[in-house]
Amino acid sequence: MFNHSTLSSLLNTNHNSTISRVRVWFQFTASISSLKVAWRKDHKLDQAIDNDKHYRLCARVVKEVLNEPGQVIPLRYLEKRRERLRLPVRIKTFMDRNPSLFELYLDRIRPKAEAVPFVRASLGLRRFLEEEERIRGENERVVVGKLCKLLMMAKDRVVSADKLVHVKREFGFPNDLLVSLVPKYPEYFRLVGSSGEGKLFLELVSWNEEFAESVIERKAKEEESLMGIRVRPAFDVKLPSGFFLKKEMREWIRDWMELPYISPYEDASNLDQASREMEKRTVGVFHELLSLSLYKRIPVPILGKFCEEYRFSNAFSTAFTRHSGIFYMSLKGGIKTAMLREAYKDDQLIDRDPLLEIKDKFVELLDEGHRKRAEQLRAQREAIQKDMELVAKRDGELN
Template identity: 75%
Template structure:
């Protein structure tokens, strides 16, 4: 999706958590696929780049396009790729805005993997393409959401305008902009239902199981510590009873001697 099929490796390192990349993905993952990627420069010096060596049309299909293909196969009718623009219950927009959204949705879908060099930055087509890129980025992320500042790191590579973040509020039927924690986070609206992620990535499932194991281990350890404290307390009480009995016996013996 990036300009010239090249992206900053250092920027990808900053985004690795968002996409579930391992910490050493530049060393462990990239070299395994020399037919696809080439690492240029030394990572960590802000002058390294990940370059796409060969182009595969099968990989250059967005979530929107794949969804349209699946629907076409199921129905036998050619389905045009289109965004799933839907507002949550109780959320309304003005008539003028509804008309603008309707006209914008009628514009042909522009694949984020296509060449966008001939589009003017301020044109409706470029906005359609920008929305497509943002939709694809969020769809590829683990949690289907990303902090806006992190997305902004790829502004140059993806030809985003300086005001690209306004897209999230202008297209409220596609995105939700959260300000929780004082950080602007863009959320893919269709990926959530009642604030719950609908389709969980396998990595998240593994993470959840790992957290469950940790919690079970912590509970077991806490229980062991509790039982140990009870045993220590019981032993202390027994020692105290023995000392009391010994003192009493000593007093009795002293009285008999007198």
């Protein structure tokens, strides 16, 4: 144990190198959680979240309709769900503003009842759904790889099935992941336990070295191949403009960066939870999880659901501000969202997940509807203008 007498004996040597070693020792052994970095707003990364606001809203309403029996719903029933859908306008107004998504038709809720307006997918939306199915089929191997990686990083190579279903949107998994995908790959996945809240688990059947390479390690190999010299795997650290770190924190990060990179796929059971090495491994897991996600960002509460599987500490979210050159924690929309800095240039994603083609097709559908609506409004304005000119001309002739 390092005690007061030991410290005194070291300091009494009056040797600069010894004092330096003592300073470094204190720096390394200080509680990691006590190393604070002030949070600083990044407007461009916040804007990246804002950019998808309308898309997410439209996708939410579409999902609500498609989840109904027969994929149709009475207009008035959908209107009652506005608050839950976080829709700021009436459903009819939303449909008018996004005319490419739905169509209205009259039908009866019960036999002999009066016909009322129903909402169903438009022809354009049905075509999009066919495109989505095609894109998912072409990228099924990508999804299988992601799922394997999530299990390979987890303790005991097992993750709660409920939790995986909960993060399907973040990683681009299909809605019926456990039914449509998992049974097709018995060489990789096995469901264990019983169905019920928190009692069913997805287990990795066999380890695949193809999936055991992290993004950090792959980039190092690519650089090594290009440069012809050995490149050590390391995090890409870029502090935002105007960001300031206190000297103590700068020194801690510098020395922490010098530690060998620990792959998130390595066994971490022997690492002390409070050690620098465990911090290195945890940051590596965060980096890999964010890299595997569609938008290179994940809400912090969702990451918190995996504390047990990935051995995160209770104060895991402080790592995102402590390593502000690697991550950014957005507070946009009142939700903490961890973002990978290197994945963005200003507010745009650099390295886009192949599954984002689905979003691109959906945005194209929305844009097509917006263009048609703009054309209709312009035609209406022109018709009104012509009518006004005719009235003015007629009045002039009468006078």
